[in-house]
Amino acid sequence: MREAKEVTIYDIAKKLNISPATVSRGLAGHPGISKKTKKKIIDTVEEMGYRSNHFARNLRQKQTHTIGVMVHELNSNFITSVLAGIEKVTTEAGYDLIIAHSSESAKKEAANARNLFQKRVDGLIASLSFDTTDLDHFQPFLNKDVPVVFFDRVEQDGNRTVVVIDNAKCGYMATEHLLSQECKRIAHVTSSLNRNVYAQRYKGYRDALYDKGLPFDEKLLLVGDLSEQAGIDAANQIMKMKPRPDGIFCTNDFVAAVCMRTLKEKGIRIPEDIAVVGFNNDAIGHLIEPTLTTINYPGIDMGEIAARNLINHLKGISNLQQTNTVIVRSELIIRNSSVRKKK
Amino acid sequence: MREAKEVTIYDIAKKLNISPATVSRGLAGHPGISKKTKKKIIDTVEEMGYRSNHFARNLRQKQTHTIGVMVHELNSNFITSVLAGIEKVTTEAGYDLIIAHSSESAKKEAANARNLFQKRVDGLIASLSFDTTDLDHFQPFLNKDVPVVFFDRVEQDGNRTVVVIDNAKCGYMATEHLLSQECKRIAHVTSSLNRNVYAQRYKGYRDALYDKGLPFDEKLLLVGDLSEQAGIDAANQIMKMKPRPDGIFCTNDFVAAVCMRTLKEKGIRIPEDIAVVGFNNDAIGHLIEPTLTTINYPGIDMGEIAARNLINHLKGISNLQQTNTVIVRSELIIRNSSVRKKK
């Protein structure tokens, strides 16, 4: 059953007594190839088990029809829906995808960037890792005019094409909701404020407090690394605070869930003693008890938009420089972890 | 800052007044290139910003140094640890990775297979999608002697290289544990028994009952698609059963969590009324209440083993035909959802 060696367009040309160029054109769907020859070609291709050689093709065309995607992690609802959105658009447009993930490490992110650059992707879609501080590793792409679109975790220098949600607004909504539930002292559990998403959510949190005339207390800001331990630590710190906070706004659902568990172990009632709001609308949100109020935003749309922008640019339909920032809708989903007020 | 065009080995050869062949050899670390020339080459490469052209190289060598990974889904702890294991080994061995996921669709799996075949991966590591029934789409790889290693979800025809856990044993352990907690009527919530993993777990479940002298009741077998709805349905069916089961063995943690939530909403106490055991040791397991007893198995090891096998084969060190089946260790983790017996 083993096939001896690779079939090339020369083989099929020879068999058909036509030139390789014609075969190539037939396969590429060029205009100006008779229906008959085209059919013959397709048939013979099938018959001989020909598969086109990407490398020869890319070598010739200097295009890979591949776009690279760099994400910080794979195991979240959000990221997988973004990927689904990207896939949908790129597949339709005839592009392949290479997915690389950095495990939240700037070093690995840089390595991935190098790798994708080597692989000569036609374009790049990226969300930054947790501890990425500079964008030097993207410079090679820009130097070669390989378009790059960032989503979610982006640099805030306003100089690149980005697809994001309005994190400040979301932070505001979350906090405002807690305030509406008569929380007076709201802690904010988050991560490095160097990352745009966390900085913006924090800003929204502070703005909401400010608008309500409440003072901001620095002690209520708990910065960690979003690990399980970070959630436990945050909960423990909250327990020690005097007076104890009566609301928590967590920057993701996992950490919110860990906090809630830890607090409950210590006898805190949620939402009566402390109301909790998370972020991301991950699956855990409605498996834990009480179910978690959170911010939802459509990963799939973000993916589609990012991909569409990139591809339009590649096809010369649009220019990335023009559409600098796309903001995707987002919403507050109210569940039991935060509702204390009788209707 | 834009570089005009790609630097090739010809450019660096010209600059150094040597031949392109020498440059190629210098870069490849060939023996029989003087240290001096080699250094000159490396320096110039650096200076001129040369990057090697994968396509030309692959075209010439007919090797891609890339291995393909096909998984059914990305958003689970298990899969991401497998990927981490694979990555570790392949990176060390100088191979690149292309990750494709089928979203549990056989159709998409076949499309991915075609794509990876087109891309001419040197080898393949795969876990089957939920509804894959035949392995025809892997045939092209075998025809071309591209080695394939399967892990976790595999075909049980004993004719390929597979890396798995002993699912029957795990099913046995889980059920035996429930029995030891004085469960008398244990439901099994699982998925299509055509998939090896579920069939084996089911077998373990039945064997444990048998060994304890308990009859098997067909009504206690609940087959669904592992969606949230499937979990809810299973719980509802269990509520309706008379007599009601006092134990549930679920084939994954997510479904177990959904079941537990649904049962609790109906006033069932866990583990007092019904004890629950899951499978996979996902993160939710210790966020829900009560914490979930489950089966743990090391994805990272499975990934490493699968990758190592493949690479050894590629390097001619070993032959895949020889080591047909690798079984990785697994263990029962006892948490609160199942413990009813006083010590």
Add this chain to the structure above:
DNA sequence: ATGAAAGCGCTAACAG
């Protein structure tokens, strides 16, 4: 230790 030359498989320009 290095060079010359051929060729991997494809596509695009040019010609007819």
Add this chain to the structure above:
DNA sequence: CTGTTAGCGCTTTCAT
């Protein structure tokens, strides 16, 4: 509508 030709950038004999 189709053929001829050249060349993408690299590696690899075969020489020297």
